[in-house]
Amino acid sequence: MAEVTFTVEASDLKAEDPPIQVGSASVTINILSETDNLIRLDPRILIRIPEEEPLNTVLTTVVAYDPENNNQPLRDYRKVASTDPNNYFIVDQETGNIRLNTRMDYEDPVTRQRSFQLEAFTEPPNPRSAMATIIVIAEDINDHSPVFSREVRS
Ligand SMILES: [Ca+2]
Numbered sequence: 057m058a059e060v061t062f063t064v065e066a067s068d069l070k071a072e073d074p075p076i077q078v079g080s081a082s083v084t085i086n087i088l089s090e091t092d093n094l095i096r097l098d099p100r101i102l103i104r105i106p107e108e109e110p111l112n113t114v115l116t117t118v119v120a121y122d123p124e125n126n127n128q129p130l131r132d133y134r135k136v137a138s139t140d141p142n143n144y145f146i147v148d149q150e151t152g153n154i155r156l157n158t159r160m161d162y163e164d165p166v167t168r169q170r171s172f173q174l175e176a177f178t179e180p181p182n183p184r185s186a187m188a189t190i191i192v193i194a195e196d197i198n199d200h201s202p203v204f205s206r207e208v209r210s
């Protein structure tokens with residue numbers, strides 16, 4: 057959305073004695089153009105999965121819609137590479153499928169939660185885009201054998 061601010065000034069030209077009375081006000085208007093229909097994409101997508109899911113597990117399918125194209129789903133999804141330098145996740149460019157490419161371990165604070173950014177694009181020649189943050193949280197499963205301390209009787 058474009059925003060324009062300008063100042064309107066009103067002068068009282070009929071005032072008999074100088075100085076002329078002047079009043080001013082700042083006016084801001086928002087200009088809506090045809091290309092300001094924002095792409096519909098949830099900006100924050102939270103995914104909860106059990107820890108230790110196998111690689112290639114499909115976590116979710118992100119879908120963005122374009123109000124300027126009859127709300128058709130977009131067909132170009134890209135991970136912002138710098139937000140996932142170790143390639144923990146794989147994004148299918150055409151479908152928006154997100155797959156797991158790492159081990160997520162609830163017991164390890166470093167791998168318990170991970171996030172990255174994904175950008176969805178409209179078609180060329182003048183693609184518009186929208187960004188979403190994908191947050192993946194591993195939930196605890198009972199994957200550790202319990203350790204019992206031995207009871208010693210005397
Ligand atoms: Ca674990």
Ligand SMILES: [Ca+2]
Nearest residue numbers: 196197198199
């Ligand atoms: Ca566990």
